[in-house]
Amino acid sequence: MQRGLSAYLRLRGRTLGRQVLEVGWWRLALLLPLLLAAVARALTVLASHATAHWLVPLLVLLMLAGTHRRRPDVPFLALSAPYFRGWLAVEYTLLALPAALVLLGFRQAGTAGLTLLVAAAVGWMPPAQARAARHRQPAVFRSEALELVGGFRQTGAWFWWLGLLGAAAWGQRYPVVPALAIGGWVLVLAGCYGTPEPWPLLLPALRGPASWLGRRCALALAYYGLTAAPFVWLLGTGATGSGGAAVAALLGAVLVTMVVLARYAFYPNALLVRLTQGLVLAVAVLLTGHPVYPSLLLVAFFGLIWKSRRQLSRFRYD
Structure with a gap:
């Protein structure tokens, strides 16, 4: 299972690299600094607040769940790898790790743990099901x-x-x-x-x-x-x-x-x-x-x- 997980993460990395090449480095040079600055500012403001830090797990769940349910490769993974849910859980946990580290920096250990927990749980969510086509008037x-x-x-x-x-x-x-x-x-x-x-x-x-x-x-x-x-x-x-x-x-x-x-x-x-x-x-x-x-x-x-x-x-x- 560990060997399959490593191969899956490498495959995801290569896929992301190809998508980055399609976008172009100059576009990423313009987009990524602003995106990173906005995410860092939002996390800092929420993590430093007495009660608003509990919104971080909710936002992580919202973003990861929306992406997961639209993934087109879930049916393929279900057919080719019986342990793919664990792979997805590890992938989503790694994606949520920066947010959890920011929360830990502000001594919000419980919220950080909840953030990682909800991120891992997204891997077991069912994908969106396409409804059968019906013949009807436009x-x-x-x-x-x-x-x-x-x-x-x-x-x-x-x-x-x-x-x-x-x-x-x-x-x-x-x-x-x-x-x-x-x-x-x-x-x-x-x-x-x-x-x-x-x-x-x-x-x-x-x-x-x-x-x-x-x-x-x-x-x-x-x-x-x-x-x-x-x-x-x-x-x-x-x-x-x-x-x-x-x-x-x-x-x-x-x-x-x-x-x-x-x-x-x-x-x-x-x-x-x-x-x-x-x-x-x-x-x-x-x-x-x-x-x-x-x-x-x-x-x-x-x-x-x-x-x-x-x-x-x-x-x-x-």
Whole structure:
């Protein structure tokens, strides 16, 4: 089993290396420093807080579970290796180890152990099951609301929504708790938009990329507005007030729009799409750290509009 684990980890490393080569070193040189800075800042802030450090295991579980349930190689591993669940547990534990070390640095040993425990448990989660195709008339809602129909089910988004809503209601007297719940929900929505859709589903966009992209952004904002409304209400009725709640809601709407734009700006490279989405969320985390980050977010917003329209126009036909 140990020899198989070593071979599996080497294979995962080579696969990641090939994906890095596809992305390009210059892009990584731009993306990785900001991503690492944002992750380090978020972990430091959470780990140093008296109660917010318990959010670290939840965030680790959220990110690893969303990635695990979308992995396409789980059926192959189930057929070829009977002990693959243990391999996945070791892999996810290694990925969560930096977060656990940061928590240990702030003397949060219990939270660090829980972080590693939930990371290992993700390896035994079942993958998302594809439902059998049914013969039915094409529906505008099902074709346009791809993420609501498929993404929410695969990521268990409604489970996370209920959990975040309960946490926001429980900690309403602390303004940071509903605000973090809004941020967590934006992360869940970003997970729904992390995987580019198959080529046939993109065909309706090719006759009018700009209008089609506008509909996708409007639909994503509708998802966000309907589902984030309870969080915004809890934040507005607390100590933050309606003004702070409106700012948090607006920032979340901007981030959701940029996540959708990033999905099509680098279509169909899934790794580059996720890195760009991570960069957008990283800049949002760093907004209060330096005056340059709001300007950088604004430039990235208009840059993603231009790049996504240009990328879809490459496949246009008349």
